Amino acid sequence: MTPGQIPQKRMAIKNRKEYxxxxxxxxxxxxxxxxxxxxxxxxxxxxxxxxAQIINDLEGKTLVSASSRTPEVSGTPMAKIEQAKLVGQLIAKRAIEAGIQNVVFDRNGYLYHGRIKSLAEAAREGGLKF
Incomplete structure (x- = not known):
């Protein structure tokens, strides 16, 4: 174990949800x-x-990104699920412009419901295939 690494047992006790x-x-x-x-x-x-980011892991580069902090999304107050839907549409639009149509979806350990599901469905409606 290298210095700075937290033993897994301690990490589990420290914050079970994150672990x-x-x-x-x-x-x-x-x-x-x-x-x-x-x-x-x-x-x-x-x-x-x-x-949301679209990443090429072989080169280690982010090809396209979008977030709820961009001016297109953060301009008006809205529910978080609506924000996620707009981010999904925005990432799909930017990906299509960059020539990307097929992606693999990485939910990053989150359950597939709520904001994650809303973003994924909006990205599919925007033209991405996964």
């Missing part, structure tokens, strides 16, 4: 990986904001 999400995230990332032909659409959700 659970981390374990799910690692399980998903064993299978899901972005390639140039089919990059990875990953989602991060905080308490107030939601972020």
């Amino acid at each position: 659970r999400r981390h374990r799910i995230k690692l399980r998903i990332r064993k299978v899901v990986s972005g390639t140039p032909e089919q990059p990875r659409l990953t989602v991060f959700r905080s308490n107030k904001q939601i972020y």
Whole structure:
């Protein structure tokens, strides 16, 4: 174990919810990986904001990104699920402009409901296939 690493047992006791999400995230990332032909659409959700990125894991580059902090989304006050829907539409629009149509969805350890589901469905309606 390198210095700075927290033993997993301590981490589980420290914050069980975060540790659970981390374990799910690692399980998903064993299978899901972005390639140039089919990059990875990953989602991060905080308490107030939601972020989406399309990543090529082979080169380690973010190809397209969108978030609820961009002026297109944050201009008017709305519910968080509506924000997620707008972010999904925005990421789909930017991906289509960049020539990306097929992606692999990485829910990043979050359950597929609420804001994550709203973003994914909006991205599908916007033209992304996953």
